[in-house]
Amino acid sequence: MLPEKLLKEFRSAFGMDPICHDTEKGTCIFEQNGYIVIKTNGVLIAQFKDDESSYGDILSFYAKKAGLLSxxxxxxxxxxxxxxxxxxxxxxxxxxxxxxxxxxxxxxxxxxxxxxxxxxxxxxxxxxxxxxxxxxxxxxxxxxxxxxxxxxxxxxxxxxxxxxxxxxxxxxxxxxxxxxxxxxxxxxxxxxxxxxxxxxxxxxxxxxxxxxxxxxxxxxxxxxxxxxxxxxxxxxxxxxxxxxxxxxxxxxxxxxxxxxxxxxxxxxx
Missing domain, CATH: 1.10.3210.10 (Hypothetical protein af1432)
Incomplete structure (x- = not known):
């Protein structure tokens, strides 16, 4: 799961939830041990501190990696x-x-x-x-x-x-x-x-x-x-x-x- 505020920003930007059924496939974003983690096909590509002021940058990074458009x-x-x-x-x-x-x-x-x-x-x-x-x-x-x-x-x-x-x-x-x-x-x-x-x-x-x-x-x-x-x-x-x-x-x-x-x-x- 992701922090509620980040989820709201994600829904507002992309009109959907960041659903990830399998962290070994595709590009996934989720919370892990106090960090916002992004993985592609199971490989860690980015890890951010859970800082609300950085949510916009985190979502922008994830969107580019996942091919998402607003x-x-x-x-x-x-x-x-x-x-x-x-x-x-x-x-x-x-x-x-x-x-x-x-x-x-x-x-x-x-x-x-x-x-x-x-x-x-x-x-x-x-x-x-x-x-x-x-x-x-x-x-x-x-x-x-x-x-x-x-x-x-x-x-x-x-x-x-x-x-x-x-x-x-x-x-x-x-x-x-x-x-x-x-x-x-x-x-x-x-x-x-x-x-x-x-x-x-x-x-x-x-x-x-x-x-x-x-x-x-x-x-x-x-x-x-x-x-x-x-x-x-x-x-x-x-x-x-x-x-x-x-x-x-x-x-x-x-x-x-x-x-x-x-x-x-x-x-x-």
Missing amino acids: PAERDIEKILRSMFVNLIVLTEVEDRYGFSHSQRVAKIAEGFAMYLNMKPEEVEDLKNHALLHDVGKIAIEQLMLYSPTRLRTFETHYEDHPTMGTIYLSIHESLWRYIPTVRNHHEKWDGTGFPDKLKGTDIPYFARIIAILDYYDEVTNFVSADWDSEIKTPKQAINEIKRMAGTFFDPDLVNKFVEFMQTVHKIEV
Whole structure:
């Protein structure tokens, strides 16, 4: 439990109680031996004296570690996220049904998250991460617009878009939680991706999911010099994803994605 005054301040700031069912999972805040303790996945990351004058600073620290937003920050996040999503969709090519790449990735992310039994708020969160994953390409589109060698410009700067996306999302703290996905969705399981050469489970979880979904939508909708000279069928794309499990993609997530496509989308592989 927490001191009553700190609980009241927490409820006022975030509209909820700081519920922590398991101190070994997630980020938890609680009172212990006269201190306000914050742990992440069971590891102590901060310990404060129980001083009422410091409650505001304690809650601010906890909120950043737990990814919590105040109601006002949630409103700002929603406005900024919508602004970026609109720009992303406007700069992407629509399919015959009127959907863009990021919209399609978000749609399949929503279904995959439900298949993984994520909580409703996690499903919505993954969907939003998917909508923003290519936000950095806005910069490339601007370069291409004013460049006399547009294709060459795109090829030269393609690997910059995760970094550019990171810069865009750094404008406000409410968008920071999307940065790991935006920055790292082109990392590879074997550590040969970009921009940070992350390897295995060092790659953020949502980024590992989006990497698979991004590839699937890319090769089933576009001719890409990075992958092949013709559009793949869903079956071909899934077989390629299986082949790249353990090198490009998280092998456990690949298995679950293949099951999802077989079970929900009825694709035989």
